[in-house]
Amino acid sequence: MSTRVLYLLASAAPPVQYADRAIRDAQARGWDVCLGLSPTAAEWAADRLSELAELTGHPVRVAHRAPGETSTWPPGDVTLITPATLNTVNAIALGLTPTWVAAHACEAIGKRWPLIVMPCVNSAYATHPQFGRSLNVLREAGVRVLYGAPDGFVPNEPGQGRPEAYPWHLALDAADRSWA
Numbered sequence: 380m381s382t383r384v385l386y387l388l389a390s391a392a393p394p395v396q397y398a399d400r401a402i403r404d405a406q407a408r409g410w411d412v413c414l415g416l417s418p419t420a421a422e423w424a425a426d427r428l429s430e431l432a433e434l435t436g437h438p439v440r441v442a443h444r445a446p447g448e449t450s451t452w453p454p455g456d457v458t459l460i461t462p463a464t465l466n467t468v469n470a471i472a473l474g475l476t477p478t479w480v481a482a483h484a485c486e487a488i489g490k491r492w493p494l495i496v497m498p499c500v501n502s503a504y505a506t507h508p509q510f511g512r513s514l515n516v517l518r519e520a521g522v523r524v525l526y527g528a529p530d531g532f533v534p535n536e537p538g539q540g541r542p543e544a545y546p547w548h549l550a551l552d553a554a555d556r557s558w559a
C-alpha cells in the first residue's frame with residue numbers, strides 16, 4: 380500500500396512553534412507529511428525551517444510557485460489548515476489568495492479535495508462577525524471545520540492561550556477519519 384500524504388499547512392498563530400510535534404504524531408500515524416507555512420509563520424520559524432524540512436523529507440513551502448515551476452511535493456491526499464488564523468480563515472472563505480496556504484485551500488475547495496480547517500483564535504477574534512460567516516461559508520463548501528467542543532478548537536480569552544496545548548491531535552484524528 381502506498382503511503383498516504385498529508386499537507387499540513389499552518390498560519391501565524393503561536394501553536395505553529397510546535398508544528399514538529401504534530402509532524403511526528405502524523406508520521407507515527409502513517410502519514411507522509413509535507414509542511415507549508417504562511418510567510419508570517421515562516422518568519423516566526425525562520426531558524427527552524429531546515430530542521431522542519433529534514434523532519435518531513437520535503438521542502439517547506441511558503442511562496443506561490445512561479446509560472447511553469449513544478450511542485451516537488453507528492454500529490455496530497457488530505458490537507459489540514461492548522462493552526463488557521465482569523466486572517467487565513469477569512470481569506471479562504473472569501474476566496475482570497477494572499478498566501479500560498481490560502482491559495483491551496485481555495486483550490487482544494489474548487490477541486491473537492493479533502494480539506495480540514497482548525498482555527499486558532501482568541502475569544503475577541505472569534506466574536507468578529509466575519510469569523511462566524513466564514514466558518515459557515517467553509518462548511519457549506521464541504522470543508523470539515525474543527526471549531527468548538529468536543530472535536531475542535533475552543534477559543535481562549537485574549538492573552539490566555541496555551542500554544543503548547545493546541546489540540547493538533549483533533550486535526551489528525553479528523554485527517555485519519557477522512558482517509559479511513
Ligand SMILES: Cc1cc2nc3c(=O)[nH]c(=O)nc-3n(C[C@H](O)[C@H](O)[C@H](O)COP(=O)(O)O)c2cc1C
Nearest residue numbers: 390391392393417419420464465466467478499500
Ligand atoms: C504573538 C502573536 C500571536 C498571535 N496569535 C494569533 C492567534 O492565535 N490567532 C490569530 O488569528 N492571529 C494571531 N496573531 C495575528 C496573526 O499572526 C496575523 O493576523 C497575521 O497577519 C496572520 O497571517 P497569516 O494568516 O497569513 O499567517 C498573532 C500575532 C502575534 C504577533
